[in-house]
Amino acid sequence: MKHVFILGLLVISLSCLVEAQPKPTPQIATGNTAKPWTYWWWMGSAVNEADITHQLEQFAQAGLGGVHIIPIYGVKGYEKQFIPFLSDRWLAVFAHTVREGKRLGVGVDLTTGTGWPFGGPGISTSTAAKVWKVENGKLTTALTNQQVKRPAPGGQGLVVDYFNKQAIQYYLQRFDSTLNRLPEKPRAVYNDSYEVYGANWTDNFLSEFKARRGYDLNSQLASLLDTTQTAESILVHQDYHQTLSELLHDGFATTWGSWASKAGYLSRNQAHGSPGNLIDLYAKANIPETESFGSSRFPIPGLRVDANYEVDRFGTPNPLAMKFASSAAHLLGKPLVSSETGTWLANHFQVSLSQLKPQMDELFAAGINHIFFHGIPYSPQAEAWPGWVFYASTNYGPSSHFWPHLPQLNQYIERCQTRLQASKPDNDVLVYFPIHDLWATKAKSAGGIHQLEVHHVEQWLLPQPFGKLCEQLTQHGYSFDYVSDELLKRLTVNKQGVRSPGGATYQVVLVPNSTYLPETTLKQLEQLARQGARIVFDGLPQQAPGFHDHQARSAEVIRLGKALQQLKTVTVSTDVFHSLMQLGIRVEPWVGEGLSFIRKHRPGISTDTTQYFITNLGNQFHQNWITLSATGRVTRYDPLTNQTKLLPTRTGKVGQNQVFLQLEPGQSCFINVSSGAPAFVNETAQKQLENVAKGQSISLTNPWQVQFLKGRPNLTTTATIPALTSWTTLSDSASYFSGIARYTTTFDLPAGSNASTYQLNLGDVREVADVRLNGQPLGTAWCIPFQLSIPANQLKSVGNKLEIDVTNLSANYMRLYDRQNPGWKKFYDINIVDIRYRPFDATRWEALPSGLLGPVKLTALE
Template identity: 60%
Template sequence: MGSAVTELDITRQLEQMAKAGLGGVHVIPIYGVKGAEKQAIPFLSARWLAVFAHTIREANRLGMGVDLSTGTGWPFGGPNVTPEMGAQQWKQEGSTLVGVPTRQRVKRAAPGGEGLVVDPFDRQPLLRYLARFDSALARLPQRPRALYNDSYEVYGANWTARFPEQFRQRRGYDLLTRLRDFTDTTNVPGATAVRRDYHETVADLLRDEFTAVWTDWARQRGYQTRNQAHGSPGNLLDLYALADIPETESFGSSRFPIPGLRVDENYEVDRFGTPHPLAMKFASSAAHLLGKPLVSSETTTWLADHFKVSLSQIKPQIDELFTAGINHIFYHGTTYSPPGHDWPGQLFYASTNYGPSSHNWPFLPLLNQYVTRCQTRLQGSRPDNDLLVYFPIHELWARRSPSAGGVHLLEVHHVDRWLLPMPFGKFCDSLRVAGYSFDYVSDALLDSLTVGPGGLLKMPGGTYKVLTVPPANFLPERTRQRLAQLAAQGAQIVYNANLTTLGTLPIRREGWAAQGLSFIRKRVGAATTRYFVANLGNQFREGWVRLSANGQVMRYDPLTDQTTYPVRQSTASTAAVWLRLPPGQSCFLTLTATTTVGNKVVANPQAGTAAFTLSQPWRVQFGHGVPALRSTHTLPNLVSWTNLADSAGYFWGQVRYSATFDLPQGWQPGQAQRLNLGDVREVAEVRLNGRPIGTAWCLPYELTLPAELLKAKGNQLEIDVTNLSANYMRLRDGQKPDWKIFQDINIVDIRYRPFDATRWQPVPSGLLGPVTVGTR
């Protein structure tokens, strides 16, 4: 905030982050703090560069990476953008079109970064803007890893001074001679074609005059690029394809039907939309096709209101990203906060807070361990998709757009407004649900395809067996010719395909996806198939899963870091495993040709002890937290601790639950049992007979009771539960509302209203159960 930082505190915070398991940071200078204006450091000043150089040096010492936005806030712009360099929109004056300034300024700019947004359709203004970074960043002794372009939010921009000339060169005619068609609102004959040509020119300019220029500029200076292409009027596949690290975004909650998963009731879906894997696949498809090793995501932006986000809400959103092909998670986010700043410290206006002041911080290493284990395996493998699906963007361009400036903005938030209603979107969603693995391909990327033996479609990142073209009324002639050329070379191309058609083709289908299991299939070397499988639904719990691959099957649980060999059946070409994966759980399944360790074979995979419920009284003792409470209670039934006393409705901290239980008659010690804690608000640290057995922080809140710790009678179970900070903020915000001292937008709630936690009801907290023990 305001770049008001010190070297000493940068070191302290980086060391905190490294200890928590974070692999790197991305620096985004933003607006400052009221009353701290004198501490602000102007962006790219000598002092700013000195503390940034210290950041890189210390991160390198700690084994961490550093990325930097090419500007402050977003989008690109700043004090060196003159009015003639700024974004423009067209205006009709008589029989011609002229450009007028949008006057948009950089959003959430930091001191020294304020100014107009740069024209995104002309390289000359962009290069003049980037010249500021040439002179500044060249003085750094060590460089950041990558430069970053945030999501396209250049509102209303639809023109540039050279647009008529560029249109004439690219489309072969003068737009001004078709002005009546261009401005038509009644869809007269010819207007649709002009509208498509106009949109295609806008997309070409964004690709060639902005994204490609910025990418080349960065690479020539030794930087990689991370680019969020979404929200733009371009073809997302072509824009993502230019970046070293394509980046998507997960904004809001996906509303998974996982039992026990909570969503913020105040989040306005109609206003902000929800994440969707089909939107995420634009970034991952570009990476898969071109063999880019990393594809990233801005993750869990506005997942819930401030002080209300739990780790159990975060994990399913990350699992969805993993199954969509993302393998490089960036948390959104954490705000630099000086050590002397009272709780809750300095906060960004948009939740989620991953910083040290968050209630999740003590347990963040557990999430980071999980993500690290997953990303290690996802980054160490390549996609194994059989199907390419052509993205017919001209279908969109033929329609009028309700967006500002009249151009189609392909955002990740409201895919229900543009992607899902398209025949392309409906077809791809049916593929996803039916268990087909696929990537998208654009008109331009078709040129990179070659046809190999057996008609395989080859790209730098992998091979595909079939290319499908969904129903499309507007297929460019050049694309028709390219598809015909590929078909003549032996490629299998299917027009207007449906699931029945695909069932007759030599492409693999994972039928178990129809039971609500999400997955990505990948390859390791030539002979190993690797699946990441996440149960983000409520249909499947356990059963036989027949995989399209064969071989010895190994299961890896990234939550526990445990490897097992599940029960397996096989045919000549496929393997079936008995998979227990309750809603909320995830795992890797790896199939290899090795026979060094055989899979277990048992007569009845469902055999085991039926679970019993711990129905005895619980002793509940308040521990450390705020405001201080020292009361002890005995509960015949588990309820939220907010019901125990008025003051408990404001408590944020840890409460210990204790109970004693015997194994049922006929059960013998010597067999591990599964402990299911039921509803936990929010994290539970568990001990059995005085020994720690683990921390349950995500759904379905299960841990293993080790056989060596279980006794026939008198088992002592202790569960320390930590809740959200929301209840304490209800008190804190009433007592000391002066913590909200941030400039610009200050701090707002999830509906973008001034933040006021005093209106909240107490959030349920503690162990709500039921608590069960058993192997089934």
């Protein structure tokens, strides 16, 4: 019997609840940015025009929007093909790449150097990275002697001094006389995460310090050397870090960014890892870039993590770290925020698309909208499988087991990024980042400095009151960005709230509990408050940072705090969240059920639309009535299926509208709220909706026939199994098989079943399933939950034939291949390592479960 739910909706004229698809949103004009891009390692720069064209055509066909070229170490046996970086031949193949990219609609970015960090053959001891040392009771300069890591031919040499403007200018001259003269240029130039180990000095540090801080650092050498955290030592170390931060900002970020702009390039910068204020450093780039390294350990049922990944050593991704990049972009109106994505998500040959999607969703919810895969090694067509392999997983390239299905992920990303790039931030809270309190703690990085890296936020971010407060803001459902001392100076106030230089508007500035706050920052906050800005302090600061004239400046901090406390727009709070509630700051309470989101607005012709991207990265929420802070006509867009539907609405107990959201662990969607009448449903329909969403499942219990198709090694085995199990158990040969196996069964619909829509749930799939029903393609299930929708007209009462072609990982075959052909590991430098950075050896691996594990169920939905 057809569910009464349909009748209930017909009564209120909402049958199907399906709207016409909206017109596609135009992409911003900085290249094909809605599609994902990829790092593209040129190993030894042993490239040629024919293979470049072939690979770019493959990339375009797979749905990639661009490549980021990184010249890197080479492959043994190909030395004669190595092309020195920036040589005439190198420039010729690079120009060919850009021309072919334009023909194919594939953008091209380039690292300003080879490997990382910046440096190379032109860097002498005078322009190389420095460290301080003490001689005869005075600070003096020494070399770090750090060499460029993973350099390509023609890129070897010392690392440049990132704190020295003249050294950076000298380094960039090499590109002025080579790259900048080409008629074919990259879209953007790139700087990798700051990995200048131990560098904490530059030749003119003492003079810069005295000019910026007002005293001679040598006069307080004892305090600089003191590691016992005395009061004076803390103040001197704050001054030292402040100077280092400013020199990095002025010497590198500003100099490199200005050079790129003058040359006609955009700049992409991974500021993290720097001994400076990340917000300001990200802000200097046209495209701030964060990093997602390792697995985030989401509790999504069925989501696997690599047990060999060492969390203590490498850390895990964290959205609060990602928000440093997106906050800089939101404040300054930068349309793109990128991410190095999926690095070491699992061991080589073991990464699945189902593991990748949640990492993308975490990035999207943190404000990232320009994904860069990490990555694809250039590999000649003539090279046998697995081709050239970069030492760090993940390989997204044509030799990967998931390459035939990568377009599925790429299409999902494109649909998401099209909407994210075309919308503006809609965050209400601007959280001040009190970096001087961090500088007051003992540094844990090499060289005795604070390097703010994204891998181990538990070491510097989460222990601070700022980090704890931001975690709580997230858990409560507030939307927020960060702001630095410098960017606070550029805020203005209007009737809508606090306005950033890029046009974003915030309702409140929130100052976390902090001991040290510059008096200049407090003066700026006072000025904003007198203009009408609402400011909430989680307690007032007690001291000014820095040694020079500390007592007088601290007295000014106390005076300014008392003055601020008297202003009607300022709240000094003992309960921040109660204060935010009293101020009417919007909150999304459903976040407490385990959902993550970003709220944005999309400008329209007649009215703006509030847009939510919501992702379920936990195992708590399945379906519920939720209250959105935005009100109006609510639609749901599914970027996986490209379908848009109206969401049913009811009036909640406190008079607020609620919408019914179904979102299983691992799923994501966009919710758009625009002007117009909500799709209200009556109480009877509400109950029916809740019951129907739970569904009635039909287990498929008939035997399955398994037939091995294309793969390595070649297998022609067929088997009939009474219940689903890993194909690795069928035979010894099957335990080494990597490829496609077809699972076939039949089933009947239960008598009386008359639903209009069914859902096929495949259970556990290892790794991707292409499904046909009664000879017709039904779709591809590649991410958790592995399920597809079936219209009733594709089903028969009896004798339905279900065929599922499952593609597994290449790890099982690598167990055999690595034993038979160990010579594939032929790379210079680090060669090829496993996820623990040990020499790669797949021969000891156990066979990984493969195929359709189930259980497979059919659920009647409507």
